[in-house]
Amino acid sequence: MTDRRVGILALQGDFALHQAAFERLGVRVALVKEPEALERLDRLVIPGGEATTMQLLIDKFGFRQPLIDFGNQRPVWGTCAGLILLAGEVVDSLMNPLGLIDIRVERNAYGSQINSFIETGTVSFGKQEQPLEMVFIRAPKILDYSDKVVPLGMLGSNVTVAKQDNILVSTFHPELTDRTTLHEYFLKM
Numbered sequence: 268m269t270d271r272r273v274g275i276l277a278l279q280g281d282f283a284l285h286q287a288a289f290e291r292l293g294v295r296v297a298l299v300k301e302p303e304a305l306e307r308l309d310r311l312v313i314p315g316g317e318a319t320t321m322q323l324l325i326d327k328f329g330f331r332q333p334l335i336d337f338g339n340q341r342p343v344w345g346t347c348a349g350l351i352l353l354a355g356e357v358v359d360s361l362m363n364p365l366g367l368i369d370i371r372v373e374r375n376a377y378g379s380q381i382n383s384f385i386e387t388g389t390v391s392f393g394k395q396e397q398p399l400e401m402v403f404i405r406a407p408k409i410l411d412y413s414d415k416v417v418p419l420g421m422l423g424s425n426v427t428v429a430k431q432d433n434i435l436v437s438t439f440h441p442e443l444t445d446r447t448t449l450h451e452y453f454l455k456m
């Protein structure tokens with residue numbers, strides 16, 4: 268898995284731990300700080316962080332259209348705030364998301380008292396369902412999705428991992444556990 272050119276958007280947020288997770292798999296990644304760097308990549312992660320801040324930096328540094336063009340062709344994985352940025356619709360007038368996956372999202376949807384928690388949900392990639400520890404930090408919820416979207420992970424009745432063609436999203440932070448299940452899945456997309 269060493270010859271894949273994986274990038275992580277590194278404007279804000281939790282990019283360093285994603286980098287560490289890929290490195291545990293023997294995959295070197297590029298930290299992306301300018302749009303031109305996208306041209307050298309096969310796939311991109313948009314990490315967790317603060318979606319409004321990341322959006323501000325995306326627009327300030329001219330990333331918006333390059334990210335949309337990239338996501339129309341190549342695999343992109345958004346975790347938490349990254350998911351919010353990739354969504355078709357966010358229930359928040361401050362957000363103007365990239366619209367790369369047909370989901371409707373609510374930010375900070377697990378309420379103020381339980382902004383962060385860890386729970387074991389399930390993922391399934393065509394094979395058998397498997398348990399996966401999921402770390403939620405002021406996490407969003409997928410409220411709705413079109414029939415183009417395939418749910419891949421659940422916590423109770425909530426979809427926590429989903430995919431539409433080459434776009435993968437997760438509402439939690441897979442880079443904060445030892446398991447690299449989702450990182451491995453993304454590398455095979």
Ligand code: GLN
Nearest residue numbers: 315316317318347348405
């Ligand atoms: N609450 C953040 C937002 O709505 C996302 C949190 C995260 O990425 N862990 O932007």
